[in-house]
Amino acid sequence: MKLKALALVAALAGFATTAQAEGQLKIGTEGAYPPWSMADANGTVTGFDADVGALLCAKLDMECVFVVQAFDGLIPALQAKQFDIIISGMSITADRKKEINFSIGYAELANKVVVAKSSDLAKITDIPALLTALGGHSVGVQAGTTHAHFMEKLAPTATLKSYGTLDEMQIDLATGRVDAGFADASALQNFLDKPEGADFQFVDLNITSSYDPTLGEGIGVGIRQDDTALKAKIDTALCELIADGSIKASSEKWFKMDISRPCQ
Amino acid sequence: MEFGLMQLWEGGWVGAILRGACVTVAVGVASMIFGLIIGTICGLIKWRGIVGLSQLVDFYTSVVRGVPELLIIYLLFFGSIEFVKSVATAFGFGDLADAGYPFLITVVAISAISGAYSTEVVRGALAAIPKGHIEAAMALGLPSRRIFARIIAPQMLRIAFPGINNVWQTTIKDTALVSVVGLQELMRTASIGAGSTRNPLIFYAIAALVYLMITLVSQIGFNRVASLITPAKRS
Amino acid sequence: MELIQLAVPVLIQGLWMTLTLTVLSVAVGFNLGLGLALMRGSGNALISGFARYYSFAFRGTPLLVQLFLIYYGLGQIKLVHDIAPLWWVISEGSRCAVLALALNTAAYTSEILRGGLNAVPIGLVEAAKACGMSRVMRFRRIEFPLAIRQALPAYGNELVLMVKGTSLASTITVLEITGYAKRLMSQTFAIFEVFAIAGMLYLVLNLALIGAIRMVERRLMRHTRPAV
Numbered sequence: 128m129k130l131k132a133l134a135l136v137a138a139l140a141g142f143a144t145t146a147q148a149e150g151q152l153k154i155g156t157e158g159a160y161p162p163w164s165m166a167d168a169n170g171t172v173t174g175f176d177a178d179v180g181a182l183l184c185a186k187l188d189m190e191c192v193f194v195v196q197a198f199d200g201l202i203p204a205l206q207a208k209q210f211d212i213i214i215s216g217m218s219i220t221a222d223r224k225k226e227i228n229f230s231i232g233y234a235e236l237a238n239k240v241v242v243a244k245s246s247d248l249a250k251i252t253d254i255p256a257l258l259t260a261l262g263g264h265s266v267g268v269q270a271g272t273t274h275a276h277f278m279e280k281l282a283p284t285a286t287l288k289s290y291g292t293l294d295e296m297q298i299d300l301a302t303g304r305v306d307a308g309f310a311d312a313s314a315l316q317n318f319l320d321k322p323e324g325a326d327f328q329f330v331d332l333n334i335t336s337s338y339d340p341t342l343g344e345g346i347g348v349g350i351r352q353d354d355t356a357l358k359a360k361i362d363t364a365l366c367e368l369i370a371d372g373s374i375k376a377s378s379e380k381w382f383k384m385d386i387s388r389p390c391q
Numbered sequence: 392m393e394f395g396l397m398q399l400w401e402g403g404w405v406g407a408i409l410r411g412a413c414v415t416v417a418v419g420v421a422s423m424i425f426g427l428i429i430g431t432i433c434g435l436i437k438w439r440g441i442v443g444l445s446q447l448v449d450f451y452t453s454v455v456r457g458v459p460e461l462l463i464i465y466l467l468f469f470g471s472i473e474f475v476k477s478v479a480t481a482f483g484f485g486d487l488a489d490a491g492y493p494f495l496i497t498v499v500a501i502s503a504i505s506g507a508y509s510t511e512v513v514r515g516a517l518a519a520i521p522k523g524h525i526e527a528a529m530a531l532g533l534p535s536r537r538i539f540a541r542i543i544a545p546q547m548l549r550i551a552f553p554g555i556n557n558v559w560q561t562t563i564k565d566t567a568l569v570s571v572v573g574l575q576e577l578m579r580t581a582s583i584g585a586g587s588t589r590n591p592l593i594f595y596a597i598a599a600l601v602y603l604m605i606t607l608v609s610q611i612g613f614n615r616v617a618s619l620i621t622p623a624k625r626s
Numbered sequence: 627m628e629l630i631q632l633a634v635p636v637l638i639q640g641l642w643m644t645l646t647l648t649v650l651s652v653a654v655g656f657n658l659g660l661g662l663a664l665m666r667g668s669g670n671a672l673i674s675g676f677a678r679y680y681s682f683a684f685r686g687t688p689l690l691v692q693l694f695l696i697y698y699g700l701g702q703i704k705l706v707h708d709i710a711p712l713w714w715v716i717s718e719g720s721r722c723a724v725l726a727l728a729l730n731t732a733a734y735t736s737e738i739l740r741g742g743l744n745a746v747p748i749g750l751v752e753a754a755k756a757c758g759m760s761r762v763m764r765f766r767r768i769e770f771p772l773a774i775r776q777a778l779p780a781y782g783n784e785l786v787l788m789v790k791g792t793s794l795a796s797t798i799t800v801l802e803i804t805g806y807a808k809r810l811m812s813q814t815f816a817i818f819e820v821f822a823i824a825g826m827l828y829l830v831l832n833l834a835l836i837g838a839i840r841m842v843e844r845r846l847m848r849h850t851r852p853a854v
Contacts, residue, residue: 159586166583167403196493197573199812203469209493226815271812279813288719288799289809291571294586295698299799301589302701304717323589456786457832458825459793462804466821469811560685567688571797578690591698599687599695606686 151190153210154180158195159292161317162381163216166195176214178377186364199271202226205349212350218273218343228352230361232345233374234386237312238274238334241300241327248307254332261285267296267305274309276341313382345388366390404584411580412601418576419563422501426562429502430509438517448510455507460565467500468572493574505562512554516547549620556613560606577601629816633823636810640803641827647720647792647802651727652785658728659735666740677736684733689791693726697798723795727788734784742777743769775846782839786832803827
């Protein structure tokens with residue numbers, strides 16, 4: 128019976144496996160964060176993250192394989208060697224650096240708050256005022272993100288609602304269960320462009336990482352701490368890609384603006 | 392609703408949902424089998440009252456029955472990564488561990504949960520076997536292995552059967568919880584579909600229907616088998 | 627350890643929410659379940675059929691699916707938005723969770739109570755009829771108390787499952803023990819420690835619950851104990 132069980136599990140695990148081949152780069156991504164990372168019904172990943180991944184693989188001359196994973200499980204899964212790197216719009220933060228290493232930052236997040244057009248928060252013009260005004264309102268964020276940590280730290284009087292995915296947060300924003308949503312501008316723009324986002328708008332304030340360190344130091348590729356050789360290769364490749372403008376081109380394609388960072 | 396069933400078909404979601412359902416059943420079956428193995432061993436330990444091991448089994452079943460399954464799954468998924476990998480390698484699943492990690496961790500978690508409930512069922516069934524049968528067999532001088540194979544095991548399986556059915560129903564429903572760690576089974580597929588099409592009602596309703604079908608079909612199956620193995624009541 | 631000093635007060639906050647969710651959903655769910663159990667016993671095919679299919683639907687699908695269906699699925703329907711009391715329930719994660727948990731436990735409770743009611747010795751029921759007791763009085767004085775006593779062990783099990791079920795509310799933004807545990811974990815990355823503390827909280831809660839049930843059982847069965 129045990130042999131059959133073994134065979135059964137082995138066969139069934141084929142559903143979720145891809146054999147590790149030479150020259151293959153396995154990339155962990157969320158797949159539920161448009162326009163950064165979207166997975167369709169067949170599991171094909173598209174979006175800015177997918178493009179950056181493809182560019183990297185071409186530079187490193189390896190085959191790209193994307194593994195879709197819930198966002199707050201990306202770091203443990205990387206540590207468990209489920210994949211080799213993380214490309215999922217993940218910000219470089221001091222807390223995360225304790226667990227994994229990052230490449231150089233290749234993109235900058237512009238974070239914005241989204242509210243209903245009729246909301247009293249819509250016309251606020253400076254960040255401290257906004258943070259105070261959020262007290263007594265409910266704010267939606269994605270669990271485990273820098274946006275969640277930012278709100279926990281800087282708007283403690285607001286009712287914070289954490290969601291597993293940005294989609295769930297946006298559904299609740301549209302139905303009116305939360306008064307505001309906080310995430311990066313590109314992902315939220317995606318929401319505003321959809322029909323259900325018609326009654327919503329940005330609060331016209333750009334909250335960048337220079338405002339508070341919880342927001343991190345830019346977007347980087349997540350790498351295991353002992354993979355120093357890989358990090359060196361990726362850093363070089365990223366610098367080249369930034370220099371020749373491919374990241375900028377990809378960024379303009381998905382976000383209609385250039386969010387690439389200069390190579391340091 | 393602008394989103395109709397036609398778009399469901401065109402978006403390829405029907406295929407995705409069916410694939411998700413297959414993964415759900417796969418996880419359920421695998422976990423049930425491992426859970427039964429664990430349950431039989433632990434049930435026997437408790438029935439025999441082996442000192443030390445019995446207390447360990449008690450601790451195990453108390454923890455699993457007292458702590459929410461969601462917490463156990465989070466713990467296993469985010470926490471003891473190395474532990475699970477070493478367990479997997481010990482059982483010869485080392486390579487599988489690297490490749491199908493979400494599937495593996497899911498099966499480990501659900502098997503652990505299922506096994507605790509199976510332990511109680513097996514223990515209850517063993518206790519329900521008339522002592523007289525075993526004593527008669529011993530009086531006849533039968534070796535213990537044969538007593539187990541001919542007297543204890545068949546009766547235990549028959550008495551435990553309805554309980555095993557309950558454990559199966561619980562197990563297959565618990566598989567929905569692993570969606571929170573990202574395994575592409577039925578519930579997660581429904582979530583992704585709901586999020587990307589902004590139509591949670593259709594997707595979760597369909598998921599509910601599919602689960603209902605799975606439980607219905609397995610209930611019918613169990614009833615069939617039950618009628619086969621339960622001898623007709625003597626008048 | 628400073629982690630414990632940080633984690634414990636936060637998780638205790640979650641404990642209040644867990645208790646609130648449990649108490650409210652059991653209160654509503656028990657009464658619903660009782661109603662369903664009575665409906666099952668009814669002669670009317672429509673009524674007993676409804677109870678049967680309700681039980682089948684809620685016991686045959688995972689609680690998580692029911693939760694999401696009610697929170698996200700119902701939240702999508704415009705009609706729900708318009709009916710104020712309905713929207714009051716659906717708009718907030720914790721109230722939605724109480725609804726879903728109550729509906730779920732009602733199904734299981736109805737099965738348990740049905741078993742209890744069926745186990746009442748028929749002789750007692752007939753004696754009550756012979757005494758001229760009305761239907762309602764018979765139920766209140768004879769059938770119901772005896773059914774409860776019979777069903778208590780099984781219902782105790784269901785109560786523990788309810789407490790565990792509240793942890794699912796964390797998936798729809800509710801901050802109970804599991805919700806706070808997830809937040810702590812993403813802040814500190816001290817995964818094992820945080821979940822271990824949370825697990826212990828639940829264990830203590832459930833052990834206390836089982837202990838309380840056993841005490842009630844002993845009290846109800848005290849007439850069967852040998853005279854001192």
